[in-house]
């Protein structure tokens with residue numbers, strides 16, 4: 135089994151599969167994070183070389199089942215996974231956390247892209263808390279009038295930063311009280327984030343502080359059989375393995 139990871143859900147599935155004898159899983163990382171938290175199952179790091187490369191890997195190992203547990207905003211690898219699974223004739227399961235839904239008291243401003251999020255900040259200078267990861271910061275150079283507090287797992291490349299940027303590194307999830315204290319300390323006026331979903335206190339903190347949130351919406355999900363949690367993926371994978379065994383495959 136190949137699990138495409140880089141998410142909390144992929145790591146949770148790896149923990150559930152550790153020690154299981156009916157499966158030989160490998161967890162794959164893109165290699166973006168400097169010090170990934172290594173799972174208790176075998177892992178590999180680095181790209182496959184597009185959909186064709188991934189299909190070759192699936193055939194060569196060989197892989198019997200592919201789990202796409204990548205981040206909801208990692209669109210290229212999910213498209214590659216769908217294409218490679220079809221090319222290699224390998225069943226594919228998508229493990230993807232559901233999006234956040236606005237709650238009463240939220241002041242969300244949905245936008246389709248990170249570029250639109252930068253534009254939505256408006257002309258007047260604001261103090262912005264930016265939590266979209268470190269790869270998509272370039273569009274905010276075009277909104278240089280704002281003061282940014284930028285949080286990411288690893289420090290961003292300096293060439294991507296807007297002029298007034300304070301960098302904070304850390305790996306979530308972050309609790310509501312700590313997020314609220316952080317936003318108060320920095321005088322945050324607006325939060326910009328992607329609709330990643332999952333456990334996170336920043337949205338509740340923004341609600342409590344009455345702050346607007348510019349929310350980058352998800353693109354359509356990759357399609358195919360999809361579950362939202364690692365436990366449900368395990369159930370699906372067991373059933374799949376049992377069916378294979380019954381067929382004598």
Ligand SMILES: NC(=O)c1ccc[n+]([C@@H]2O[C@H](COP(=O)([O-])OP(=O)(O)OC[C@H]3O[C@@H](n4cnc5c(N)ncnc54)[C@H](OP(=O)(O)O)[C@@H]3O)[C@@H](O)[C@H]2O)c1
Pocket residue numbers: 138139140141162163164166179180181182183184185187188203204205207208209210211212214266267328
């Ligand atoms: N985008 C986000 O906001 C975000 C947030 C948190 C975590 N992540 C994780 O970070 C990784 C990179 O995200 P991204 O948005 O840069 O992805 P992406 O744009 O969809 O993928 C770019 C390329 O990175 C390689 N790749 C991506 N995930 C891989 C994996 N799990 N194993 C091996 N190769 C992988 C593939 O290279 P080849 O074509 O050479 O195979 C892919 O074509 C993903 O694993 C994702 O789960 C992303």
